[in-house]
Amino acid sequence: MKQILTIEKVLNNNVVIAHHDTFKEVVLIGKGIGFDRKKGDDISFDKADKTFLLKDEKEKEQYVNLLPHIEENLITFIQELLLYIEEQMDKDLNEHIHVALTDHLAFAISRAKKDMQFSNPFLYEIEALYPKEYQVAKGVVKKVEERMELVFPEGEIGFIALHIHSAVTDKSLRDINRYNLLITKLVGIIEDNLSIQLEKDDVDYHRLIQHLHRAIDRAHKGNPIEKESKLEELLKKEYPVCYNLAWKLIKVMQNQLNKPVDEAEVLYLTIHLQRLINKS
Template sequence: MYRVVKVLNNNVCMAHDKNGVECILVGKGIGFGKRQGDLIKEESVEKVFYVKDTENKIKFSDLMEKVRTDVVGISEEIIAMAEKIKGKKLNEHVHIALADHLAFAIERISMGIDIKNPFIAEIKALYKEDFAIAEKALEMVKERLGIYLPEDEAGFIALHLHAAVENAGLSVTLKNTRLVSLLVSIIEKNLSRKIDRDSLDYLRLVTHLRFAVDRVAKGMEVANELLPTIKRKFKKAYRIAEEVANEIEKELGKKVPEEEKGYLAIHIQRLLPN
């Protein structure tokens, strides 16, 4: 049995477990009609979250003082939904970061300030599952709070979810997304055209760039027996790949292996006119 500390919405409660440890409960209708001190049966609960880190506990407590309870409640439902869909546990810091972000986004919308996400195309392509969850999150906000958040906001929510799943800081996820966007711009400048953001070519390119950046950041190397042939046959593509590699090196402070440049050149070659 759990004892209610605070009802956040009809589906989310703060509670104490049988050992008196504070937790967050998520379950359909578990908060409906409940008051502080009421009991909730374990079988009614779909998800239990614990914020264990001392610093995170302090931050979450502070958050509860500043942010609307219904916003925190929806944030917890989004986290529970994300864990269920992805089949992975999210880093506990997301309980603070996501609610804080949602509250800020809602505040901006209520003040008539547009939310713009310059990396929306990259986020859609790189983090498809997270973006799909984020779109469902926007539907929840609209349905429960009567607040419409734009698609750009789904991109920001997706970044929070991806960072929490990968146990990477949001700043790292955002930095890598920014870098991929910059690399696409470099390629487009050399092609003298924009790449259709809805095309398979674009999806392949940004996916490869994402993993290339990740490999370079981790110091991983790949074998490429075709490198001499690529250099000889795809001269323009390889030159563009070198320019892209230079930008990666500048941003990450790590050397991009020749073999990695070769694979980049193959993807760039597909975008060049025959």
């Protein structure tokens, strides 16, 4: 069944403000959605129109304030990119990505035109944690570079991947960055305690990063994992250095997250750490 809305204001060819029975005032974003329309016109909203709906008061206000600073053809292009992301991820995107990614890409394009370079210290971690988002972000960067005839620094892939992850998981970028900083801190503690330099493109490094991420996620959601008492005794005896370091990492996680971390995580961390030692 089609939802019929009434246009309150046409902001440009691709963005209109309309009245919605449930959400009151909403922002509709879609290619050509505002073309040849005026206040009081009826407009239908359904998925077939490939139209995005901004209903959150704060997101709506930020997006409307952002529009005058961005060329209209760029807004159309970003709309295409968001549809590409949604298709590739095969998930609905949280509406906050419209503000966040529009703002980020407009600024990134402006930076690239001025040849301002920067690095992303979390690039390897982001690729290890969110491989699908990373590949989709690569596709986004390629499309931007071809359309805008410019070159993005590699670090942009990581930043865009974070925006995509945030939009498909409903996590805020603040939380995601907080977890990434914690993982970087834990990796630093591991390197210091074991006196090793971890190879960031190594498969065991990727496994460790993903395990730390899942452990943080489980702590955040309060999901315990099954405890193996016999395995614990064995690991404690065979690998005391890694076992004690695993406990240290758990304590750091608990302090940073301000949440209890399941003790059974120690076992799996010990195995990951021992694997790294064996390699080095």
